[in-house]
Amino acid sequence: MSAPTGSLRVYVPGDAAAVACGADDIAKTIRDLAAKKNVAVQVIRNGSRGMHWLEPMLEVETGEGRIAYGPVEAADAESVFEAMLTTGGEHKLRVGKPEDHPFMKKQTRLTFARCGIVDPRSLEDYCAHGGYRGLNKALAKPANIVAEVTQSGLRGRGGAGFPTGIKWKTVADTKAEQKYIVCNADEGDSGTFADRMIMEGDPFVLIEGMTIAGIAVGATKGYIYIRSEYPHAIDVMNDAIRAARQGGVLGDKVCGSAYVFDLEVRVGAGAYVCGEETALLDSLEGKRGQVRAKPPLPAHKGLFGKPTVINNVLSLATVPIIMDKGAEFYKNFGMGRSRGTMPIQLAGNLNYGGLFETAFGITLGELVDDIGGGCFTGRPVKAVQVGGPLGAYFPRALFDTPFDYEAFAAKDGLIGHGGIVVFDDTVDMAKQARFAMEFCAIESCGKCTPCRIGSTRGVETVDRIMKGIERDKNLAVLTDLCNTMKFGSLCALGGFTPYPVMSALTHFPEDFGGAPRLEAAE
């Protein structure tokens, strides 16, 4: 960093959610104002703290810590800058210390510990905030990595919830000259943005996690497959990889050890199904992103037929803290078989949308009403879709469901990648059910019949129900079709599309022309 010492440090998030609300222009305004007023200012483009209703949220470093202001619009930039010059002085948009905000105080930030705090492009800043402690501990006892990750109870954060350590052990135990670590950053679910935030706000934690995985299983090459809809994340990841190579933490001698590990970013091409791990591998190989039948498992025959660890961004980004603080530390958070914390994404029609990381066990109602503050339209919440386009719609009657893989499964839903999309009472659930089928039809890879044809027939059947044509007969057809898709599809796209459809039908029959479901029946 080249700014003169004693210069004022101002943080203007470079996170896409902030940029979409004008952060780039504000950063420029701050620089221009500083030049005009002849004040030495260093503008740092940090990630987002996750309080997205306050974005763009600017911060200034003062003797008492960082003071935030937000949401800052172009018209407020000058007055906010004036307030900042008086060491974090008063302003109608003054938030105070971000860490003291109730939204932050209620969280347990493990995976997102540094997001929004550090300069995402500075390896030095990452290390100053505890970065690479996990890798150094892993290097001291490389044979223990797999056991540590297994004991932590970490499960795949992409949605499947498969124990990460067991995946790694399978790859470690498979002999091969070449193995790969693949990071699934094809975060296509609506309502999710945690992967994007980590890549834009703390990319080195993902690099460190993938490096630890490489050392653990004997892989020397890793790929991060990022969706093309995330240009900002792609830029930051590429910059961070270059900085990591220059800093000697990636490449021929990882942190001065004998281990070799290098990374490359690959960009997707707009196919939702490539978020499915085997379709992603085919896409990386340069094929149509079609789902593979399992077995063989990717752990045995993955990328280019070689043993491959394929994990979601959040799973890999959580490994450094597990290695640093130990499996016991991580495992002590959570409930049942869902250990540790989950970065939950609050989205859609909410007053306080953003990233909320907390131990498993918080209820859906707490998340929607207490943390999210209900609908910003001021209307009652009608339905909440949890887990992306393949997740079930939950009515208020199920708001006591704790955030836990098994508890959601027991209510015919899933937590998926932790996205929560809130709808007010103007939503038409038959239309949402139709969209679920339509989306599946658009995005189906075409390999298996239940998904490829079932989704199109599903749209037609919902259309007939919405028009009142032979309603009961068509409801029976839809239910049967969902059953076929659920049990006959090759992957979660066709297999889980029935979740939003059937949950809409079950919990909101009145939107399909039926009698309303009695609350007491829950």
Place this chain on the structure above:
Amino acid sequence: MKTTSGWDANLAAEIIGRHKNTEGPLLPILHSLQEAFGYIPEPAEPLVAEALNISRAEVHGVVTFYHDYRHAPAGRHVLKLCQAEACQACGSDALAAQAESKLGVKLGETSADGRVTLEPVYCLGLCSVSPSAMIDGRIVGRLDAKKLEALIAETSR
């Protein structure tokens, strides 16, 4: 539709050569071709097939599988409106209807004068500041009728 607008075989060969020896080179090649030409010109397909020693059908299969690859040049401006659930919850349907009526094209179409392409996108990951849009690569959150009107005005430049 056969389009060969702006086709340059030498440039295509140079792009293919640049990526040819990487692992899994097809998508990076197609991304670079699209960056250079604005779409994947049909004459590029046999060149790619030849260089990677795969069939032309395989290349064509990949080009047509992914939503990102264009088979004809886009309009001078590309306006993408997010139509996924989090944006639906905040009124993206009405915004799409507004854009369609103002621009006189449906989602997925390019205006006859080649001025603008209107496209749906299924999630920009801006779900906490929805509804969202992307215009010529620039992202916009908290979209409302007024902001959309300004974006539509931008496409007439």
